[in-house]
Every structure is written in C-alpha cells, then in structure tokens.
Amino acid sequence: MQKANDLKEYREELRETLGNDFLRTTLDNFAIAYRAGRANAFKDMDVRGLIKEIADSKDEAARNADALYREFKENAEAAGIHVHFAKDGDEANRIIAQIAKDANCKKIVKSKSMTAEETLLNHDLEDAGLEVTETDLGEWIIQLRHEGPSHMVMPAIHLSRFQVGDLFTEVTGKEQDSDIEKLVKVARRELRQKYVEADMGITGANFAIAETGSIGLVTNEGNARLVSTLPRVHVALMGIDKLLPTLHDALRILKVLPRNATGQAITSYVTWITGNNECLAAEDGRKEIHYVVLDNGRSELIKDPLFSQVNRCVRCGACANVCPVYRLVGGHKMGHIYIGAIGLILTYFFHGKDKAKNLVQNCINCEACKDVCAGGIDLPRLIKEIHARIQDEDGHPLPSFLLGKMLKNRKLFHTLLRTAKWGQKPVAEKDGFIRHLPMIFSKEHGFRALPTIAETPFRDWWKEKRPRVANPKYRVALFSGCVQDFVYPEQMQAAVDVFAANDVAMEFPEEQSCCGLPVQMMGETKASRDVAVQNLRAFEPEAYDYIVTLCASCAAHLKHNYPKLVMDKPAMKLRADAFAAKIIDYSSFVNDVLKVNAEDFRQTGEKATYHAPCHLCRGLDVHEAPRQLIEKSGMEYVECAEEEVCCGFGGTFSMKFPELSAELLKKKLDNVEATGADTLLTDCPGCIMQLRGGLKRRGSRVQVKHVAEVMSKNKK
Amino acid sequence: MPSKEDLYQKFVEKAGLVSAKVTSIATEDDALKYVINLCDKKEACQLMISGCEADLSDKAEALCDAKQKKVIAAPGLNEDLYKKLAAQAKKAGFECISEGMRDHLAGVDIGFTFAEYGIADTGTLMLDCPGEEMRLATMVSEFHVCVLPKSKIKANTYAVEKMMLTRMKKTPDYLAFITGPSRTADIERVLALGVHGPLELHILILED
Numbered sequence: 011m012q013k014a015n016d017l018k019e020y021r022e023e024l025r026e027t028l029g030n031d032f033l034r035t036t037l038d039n040f041a042i043a044y045r046a047g048r049a050n051a052f053k054d055m056d057v058r059g060l061i062k063e064i065a066d067s068k069d070e071a072a073r074n075a076d077a078l079y080r081e082f083k084e085n086a087e088a089a090g091i092h093v094h095f096a097k098d099g100d101e102a103n104r105i106i107a108q109i110a111k112d113a114n115c116k117k118i119v120k121s122k123s124m125t126a127e128e129t130l131l132n133h134d135l136e137d138a139g140l141e142v143t144e145t146d147l148g149e150w151i152i153q154l155r156h157e158g159p160s161h162m163v164m165p166a167i168h169l170s171r172f173q174v175g176d177l178f179t180e181v182t183g184k185e186q187d188s189d190i191e192k193l194v195k196v197a198r199r200e201l202r203q204k205y206v207e208a209d210m211g212i213t214g215a216n217f218a219i220a221e222t223g224s225i226g227l228v229t230n231e232g233n234a235r236l237v238s239t240l241p242r243v244h245v246a247l248m249g250i251d252k253l254l255p256t257l258h259d260a261l262r263i264l265k266v267l268p269r270n271a272t273g274q275a276i277t278s279y280v281t282w283i284t285g286n287n288e289c290l291a292a293e294d295g296r297k298e299i300h301y302v303v304l305d306n307g308r309s310e311l312i313k314d315p316l317f318s319q320v321n322r323c324v325r326c327g328a329c330a331n332v333c334p335v336y337r338l339v340g341g342h343k344m345g346h347i348y349i350g351a352i353g354l355i356l357t358y359f360f361h362g363k364d365k366a367k368n369l370v371q372n373c374i375n376c377e378a379c380k381d382v383c384a385g386g387i388d389l390p391r392l393i394k395e396i397h398a399r400i401q402d403e404d405g406h407p408l409p410s411f412l413l414g415k416m417l418k419n420r421k422l423f424h425t426l427l428r429t430a431k432w433g434q435k436p437v438a439e440k441d442g443f444i445r446h447l448p449m450i451f452s453k454e455h456g457f458r459a460l461p462t463i464a465e466t467p468f469r470d471w472w473k474e475k476r477p478r479v480a481n482p483k484y485r486v487a488l489f490s491g492c493v494q495d496f497v498y499p500e501q502m503q504a505a506v507d508v509f510a511a512n513d514v515a516m517e518f519p520e521e522q523s524c525c526g527l528p529v530q531m532m533g534e535t536k537a538s539r540d541v542a543v544q545n546l547r548a549f550e551p552e553a554y555d556y557i558v559t560l561c562a563s564c565a566a567h568l569k570h571n572y573p574k575l576v577m578d579k580p581a582m583k584l585r586a587d588a589f590a591a592k593i594i595d596y597s598s599f600v601n602d603v604l605k606v607n608a609e610d611f612r613q614t615g616e617k618a619t620y621h622a623p624c625h626l627c628r629g630l631d632v633h634e635a636p637r638q639l640i641e642k643s644g645m646e647y648v649e650c651a652e653e654e655v656c657c658g659f660g661g662t663f664s665m666k667f668p669e670l671s672a673e674l675l676k677k678k679l680d681n682v683e684a685t686g687a688d689t690l691l692t693d694c695p696g697c698i699m700q701l702r703g704g705l706k707r708r709g710s711r712v713q714v715k716h717v718a719e720v721m722s723k724n725k726k
Numbered sequence: 727m728p729s730k731e732d733l734y735q736k737f738v739e740k741a742g743l744v745s746a747k748v749t750s751i752a753t754e755d756d757a758l759k760y761v762i763n764l765c766d767k768k769e770a771c772q773l774m775i776s777g778c779e780a781d782l783s784d785k786a787e788a789l790c791d792a793k794q795k796k797v798i799a800a801p802g803l804n805e806d807l808y809k810k811l812a813a814q815a816k817k818a819g820f821e822c823i824s825e826g827m828r829d830h831l832a833g834v835d836i837g838f839t840f841a842e843y844g845i846a847d848t849g850t851l852m853l854d855c856p857g858e859e860m861r862l863a864t865m866v867s868e869f870h871v872c873v874l875p876k877s878k879i880k881a882n883t884y885a886v887e888k889m890m891l892t893r894m895k896k897t898p899d900y901l902a903f904i905t906g907p908s909r910t911a912d913i914e915r916v917l918a919l920g921v922h923g924p925l926e927l928h929i930l931i932l933e934d
Binding site for chain 1: 740743744828831832833847848849850856857858861862865866883884887890891893894895897898899900901902903904905906907908909910911912913914915916918920921922923
C-alpha cells in the first residue's frame with residue numbers, strides 16, 4: 011500500500027526495497043521466465059489480432075454498460091440469483107455484511123478477488139464480527155501477514171519459502187520446515203477445515219455474461235469451486251468492467267488471460283456458474299447466491315474519452331510482469347492495491363489523487379506494458395496524463411514549470427545551451443565527459459558520467475558544411491532533437507555523410523527545437539503542445555519524402571503524440587498527420603528505404619552488440635533494421651541478453667529516480683559486457699548518454715556508438 | 727477441418743503438458759479395472775489423513791481422522807456401471823459411494839466421472855456438474871479419474887460454445903473446464919500440484 015506523503019518519502023521507500031535481495035532475485039527470474047513462457051504460449055497465434063478483438067469488444071461493452079447490467083441482472087434474477095448494485099466500496103461491503111447477517115452466517119471462505127481487495131472487504135466483514143478466511147494460497151499467506159497483494163496474479167511473490175514456513179509454524183502451532191511441497195499440503199489441510207465450517211463463500215468474477223446472467227471464474231488451485239460449492243450462501247463481488255454481452259466474448263478473453271498472466275494456455279479450472287444451483291447444506295437444497303456489482307468510479311471512467319480504455323483491463327497482471335521498475339521494487343511499491351502500470355491508473359480513479367500522485371511519476375515510459383497489454387491499453391500515455399492532471403490540480407513543481415517555460419522559447423533555450431558550453435569549461439575533460447557532477451545533482455547521480463556540451467552544435471556545422479547533392483533520389487528534412495544538436499552533433503554529421511553518399515538531398519529547418527518529450531514526461535501538457543506547434547510550423551511536410559531523426563524517442567513522440575497533442579485544432583491536426591506520416595527513424599530509412607549494401611562498407615569483423623531503445627522497438631515497432639545494418643556495415647553482430655529491455659534513462663525519470671535508473675543501467679551493462687563485444691551500438695542519443703556514462707564510470711573498454719557512426723566510419 | 731484422430735493427438739499432447747495422465751481404453755469395463763487398480767496401488771491417503779509427515783493444527787488433524795478406509799466416489803454414473811464398480815470395490819476392500827460427499831470432506835481417494843467434452847487445443851475436460859456430488863467428487867478426491875469418449879473431443883472452446891449456452895440457458899447450471907490437476911505457484915513461483923483439488927488427473931480416452 012502507498013503511504014508516502016511526498017516524492018521524497020516515496021523515494022525512501024523505494025530505496026528500502028532495493029535492498030531486498032530476495033525480492034530482486036525472484037522478480038528477475040520471474041521477468042525472464044515470463045517472457046519465454048508467454049512467447050511459447052502464444053506461439054502460432056495472431057496475438058495482435060486477438061488483442062484488437064478484445065479491445066473492440068470491451069470498448070463496446072463499456073459503451074453499453076448500463077444496458078448490459080440490466081440484461082445481466084434480469085437473466086441472473088430469472089435464474090434465482092439476487093443482484094445488488096453498489097456505487098462505491100463501502101456500499102458493497104455494507105451489502106455483503108447485511109447478506110451475511112440476514113442469512114445468519116458466521117464464517118466466510120473467500121476465493122481470490124481483486125475487487126474485494128479494492129473495497130477492503132475483509133476489514134469491514136471482520137468489524138461486523140465475521141470470520142473471513144482467504145483460500146487462495148498466496149492470498150491466505152498475505153492475509154495471515156496482514157499485507158496487501160504484491161502482484162495481481164501471484165499475491166505473495168515477494169515472500170520466501172522460509173518466511174512462509176515460519177508463518178505456518180505460527181499458524182498451526184507445530185514446527186514446519188520450508189519445503190514448498192510440504193507447505194502447500196499444510197495449507198491444503200488447514201484450509202479444508204475452513205471450507206467445512208464456512209456458511210458463506212465469497213468470490214470475485216472474471217466474466218459477467220449478460221446473455222445468460224452467468225459468471226465465469228478462472229483459477230488454478232480450484233478453490234473457487236469449493237468456495238462456491240460448500241457454503242450455503244455464495245456472494246460474488248465484481249466491478250461493472252466485468253460485464254460482457256455474450257459467452258463468446260468471455261471465451262475470447264479466456265484465450266489471452268491465462269497466456270498473458272502466467273504463460274499457461276488455460277488455468278486448471280474455469281468455472282461457469284448460472285443460477286441458484288444445488289446446495290445440499292441449504293434447507294431447500296438450493297444455494298443462496300448474490301451478485302454485488304460495483305461501480306466505485308468505473309462509470310465515470312468509461313465516460314471519459316481517453317480513459318474509457320481502462321475498462322479493457324482483464325486483470326492479467328502482465329503489465330507488472332514486463333515492467334522494469336516493478337521488477338526492481340515489487341508490487342508494494344509499484345502500486346497501492348492494484349499494482350503495476352494498470353495499478354498506477356486504477357489507484358487514481360479508485361483510491362484518489364493522494365495515493366496516486368507519487369506512484370504515477372515512477373513510470374519510465376518504456377512502453378513494455380503497452381506492448382503486452384491484453385486489452386491494448388495505452389498504459390504509459392494514461393499514466394502521464396494522470397500525472398499532468400494531478401499537477402494541474404495541485405500546482406506544478408518549479409523545475410518542470412521552468413523547463414516548460416524555457417522549452418517554449420527556442421532562442422532562449424538554445425542560448426542557454428550555448429552558454430552552458432562556456433560554463434562547463436572548468437569541469438570539462440578532454441574525453442567529452444564532465445569531471446565532477448554539477449552542484450544541482452546529488453550523489454545518487456554518480457552512477458554515470460555526464461557528457462559535455464559540444465564545441466559546435468550541429469546547426470552551426472550545418473550552415474558551413476552542408477553537402478550539396480546533385481541528383482537526389484530522395485529529399486529529406488533532418489530533425490536533430492536537442493541532444494544530437496548540442497551534445498552529440500557528430501552522430502548527425504555521420505548520418506549526413508551516409509545520406510549524401512546515397513544521393514539524399516537534405517534540409518535542416520532552423521526553427522526546429524526540442525521535440526517536447528521531456529516536458530510531456532513531466533506532465534507539462536501545455537508546454538508540450540506549444541513546442542509541438544512550434545516544430546510543426548518549422549517543417550513543410552509536403553516538401554520532403556521523409557523527415558528523418560536519429561533519436562528514437564523524438565521519432566516516436568513526433569509520430570505518435572504530435573497528432574494527439576493538437577487534436578483540438580483541425581488545421582494543425584492535418585499538418586501533424588502529414589508530418590507524422592513522414593517521420594522515419596535512421597535505421598529504417600537507411601536499411602528499408604535506401605537499401606544500402608554490405609559491399610559499400612569495409613568488413614571489419616569487429617564484434618558489436620546492440621541495445622534496442624524502447625521508443626524504437628516498441629514505440630516504432632522497428633526490430634530488424636538496426637541489426638541488419640550492423641551486419642551490413644561490416645561488423646559482427648552479437649546478440650545481447652534482454653536487448654529490448656530499458657537501459658534506465660527515461661529522460662527526466664533518471665533525474666527523478668537516480669537509484670532506479672542506476673539499477674536498470676547496471677543490469678543492462680552487465681548483459682552488454684557478457685557479450686564480449688567491444689562496441690555497443692544503439693539508435694537513441696538518450697540511451698547513448700546513459701550507456702556511455704555508465705560504462706565510463708565502470709572504467710569499461712566497451713565503446714558506445716550510434717549505428718550511424720559506424721556506418722559512416724566503415725563506408726568505402 | 728481436423729480429423730477425429732488429429733483432435734485426439736492434439737488433446738493427448740496438450741493434456742500431457744499440464745501433467746494429466748492420459749490412457750486409451752477400449753471399453754467402460756477397462757475404466758473400472760483402471761480405477762480399482764489405481765486405488766489399490768495408491769497410498770491409503772496421500773494428503774489428508776494422519777500419517778503424513780507434516781504436522782497439523784489440532785483441528786485439521788481431527789478432520790483427517792474421520793477417514794478410515796480407501797474411498798472411491800462415483801456420482802453420476804449410470805446404474806449398471808455403478809453397480810459393477812461398487813461390486814469390484816467391495817471385493818477389493820474399498821468403500822464406494824455415489825452420494826453423501828459432504829461426509830467425506832476429509833478427502834476421497836478417487837473421484838470417478840465421465841466428461842461431456844474434451845477441448846483439444848488446451849487438453850481440457852468439460853464437465854457439467856449442476857449436482858453438488860459431482861462437483862465435490864472432482865474436487866475433494868486426491869486422484870480424479872475421468873472418462874472422455876474419443877468422439878467428444880472438439881477443437882477449441884468456440885466449438886463447445888453452443889453446447890455450453892444450451893446448458894447455461896436451462897438453469898441452474900455449474901459447468902467446469904478442468905485442465906490438469908489442481909496447481910499453485912504461489913510460493914516462490916515453484917509449481918506444486920494438488921493444492922485444493924486433485925493431486926493427479928487421469929484421463930481415460932474411450933474408443934467409440
């Protein structure tokens with residue numbers, strides 16, 4: 011649960027978790043095993059198509075939530091079930107306590123329900139004098155420890171067998187060892203007794219099917235079958251987001267849910283309950299069944315044009331499974347009750363701004379969650395949007411406000427960068443790094459060296475040295491982004507060299523500025539929009555075949571976010587669409603458009619490995635082009651483990667959470683060094699800054715270069 | 727359109743991947759023989775009665791003491807078949823029941839059932855069990871033995887959707903997809919079988 015009052019306290023909590031070696035190892039192993047397991051589970055399936063179908067069907071369900079609820083209620087009631095509607099968590103808990111009272115129930119067994127976690131149901135029931143026992147093994151463990159789940163599907167993933175052994179010793183009053191098989195059997199036998207005694211069973215529901223008034227339950231342990239069979243009363247608590255028109259919609263989600271959650275083709279048990287089925291413990295032989303359908307902010311959510319897509323979430327937990335930040339700090343720190351990327355969003359809507367305000371800043375925007383989401387939810391975008399909304403409500407912190415102001419004024423921004431070049435003189439080393447960190451950085455930033463501002467920015471070099479191309483095959487405009495303009499102009503120069511040699515005529519529109527991603531990341535929506543408009547005005551999309559950028563982050567932001575940023579201005583939107591359609595990253599342009607040949611490069615045979623920038627591999631779905639270019643440019647490409655996992659830069663993220671950034675970088679560099687390659691290539695100046703700075707601090711011999719640089723160097 | 731043989735092969739492969747034990751049988755009598763044999767070979771009680779190495783709280787121990795001899799639960803069999811099974815069980819010294827599962831919540835050794843359908847692409851059994859005895863027999867048994875007629879193997883869940891809907895509209899209804907034994911990975915993500923439900927799932931595919 012999230013308790014920190016401010017970012018400082020939150021960072022303190024994060025630091026504590028970083029020291030938990032068991033958690034770190036467990037989550038590392040899980041992250042790697044999960045990726046392989048999921049890929050295997052989806053082998054030969056059209057995953058994208060299936061996710062698109064789910065997104066469409068869930069969107070449709072959200073639009074018709076009221077009608078679906080009426081149909082569901084009508085069919086369920088016709089089948090002998092009592093249906094209740096609860097506008098918030100407290101009301102749901104009151105309804106359930108009342109059902110228990112009316113039916114004279116004393117003891118309750120529960121099957122895992124995230125919705126019941128959301129409403130903190132157990133506390134209210136216990137306050138009403140009822141005994142509540144969780145029966146899902148992980149959920150029982152955390153209940154005994156008085157904790158919340160740290161993962162949506164594996165609630166006790168943060169605990170070791172030894173901790174569980176000690177806990178069970180306490181619970182049974184007999185010494186238990188830490189053998190997992192044995193611990194599971196102990197739980198089986200202890201919990202069997204609880205089923206026998208219980209007079210009420212509570213479950214969640216994975217599916218609420220309107221056409222039949224049925225619910226569907228997905229479990230591996232089978233506890234939902236016992237919970238919904240043995241006690242004479244059954245209560246199922248579900249959010250309105252579980253409503254689906256037909257069984258077919260549920261079966262479709264069932265194809266993705268277990269595969270995405272745990273890499274299983276299906277869980278051991280999927281249970282479909284319709285009507286008041288037989289119960290031999292009841293006087294009339296029929297089970298008393300209640301469905302409690304919870305709103306708790308959901309109906310507002312689905313009316314919101316941007317956030318309605320949150321309704322698509324099927325609670326598979328995959329967004330946590332792939333999140334590099336979750337992997338470092340675990341669910342208790344990467345969520346409040348719901349965890350992972352979706353957790354950051356749901357926390358805001360279900361539990362309020364105060365619980366969400368720190369959490370939403372802890373997204374590195376690597377888009378791994380978006381890529382894996384079973385409902386195709388644009389999670390990183392929604393997280394950033396919430397961050398922006400909270401700042402709009404609470405006021406903007408000074409640094410982000412100032413950066414926003416500065417970026418909006420290109421001339422001021424560029425003058426500051428030019429001034430910084432002189433300011434850094436006393437601390438600049440000859441090797442392009444700053445000797446000491448400037449005063450504004452604390453010591454946590456010492457994990458990487460920072461580069462100096464270049465002697466001559468690319469825009470000045472361009473004025474003097476721009477090449478003339480006689481018979482151009484293509485006309486392109488160059489978008490440099492601020493880092494390659496002012497810090498790494500040699501990367502742009504290298505690209506210009508390769509382009510000119512391939513008969514590409516180039517323009518460099520001088521009015522261009524920073525792409526605006528940093529302020530977008532900081533929640534400065536207005537500044538981000540102003541910068542976008544400025545850049546859109548600087549370029550004449552019709553005049554070029556392509557707009558090329560060597561920065562993956564700029565490319566993804568220009569392509570995907572610009573049209574969204576100016577959506578409310580029709581003329582600007584048209585321009586942004588045309589602009590976005592022309593945006594291409596360096597590797598795709600050189601490999602797929604120019605189609606360069608290996609014969610045009612000296613074959614050096616040096617080993618090079620690769621880091622895939624998040625905004626290239628996921629943001630732009632570019633995977634093969636850079637790797638093919640490495641081979642074509644005469645080097646031997648050696649694959650690196652976890653090549654498509656974030657390096658920990660994340661722009662302003664690395665400023666805000668230096669400890670997390672350092673850990674992500676460490677993993678990345680360990681993997682890089684393990685390849686034995688002397689050169690590390692990538693496609694994003696931000697990643698280069700991070701990787702180079704980290705390797706420098708390690709004293710490593712590995713050289714980091716943009717793919718463009720080796721292509722220029724090895725060009726015949 | 728995959729042939730019956732393709733579906734069968736696929737089913738066997740997928741069920742095997744989730745630790746189900748699949749055997750082909752020629753007749754229903756073979757199924758009875760299988761159950762009696764299995765019951766004979768298995769330990770008296772692998773999970774529930776005292777004698778297990780793990781200590782329990784006193785209350786849970788008490789529940790275990792309720793079970794005295796090996797029990798086969800076979801609710802939902804047709805009368806003739808049940809009679810045959812009961813006779814063979816008696817001869818072997820086992821108790822055989824078709825109802826009263828609530829008196830056996832400490833666990834039965836074998837639950838013996840017939841599946842309505844098999845789903846090839848996940849190795850899943852579909853059992854319709856609106857009756858409570860069937861549900862409990864498939865849950866509190868240590869081994870679940872289930873007969874699946876070969877002709878009832880369908881390609882995927884969409885292929886059983888109509889049948890499911892027919893049942894769900896004729897309420898009340900309690901349908902189960904069962905795929906392998908009960909499992910958990912909640913402690914350190916280590917797979918452990920038989921957490922609440924059966925420790926083993928035996929599928930007998932009946933040539934028909």
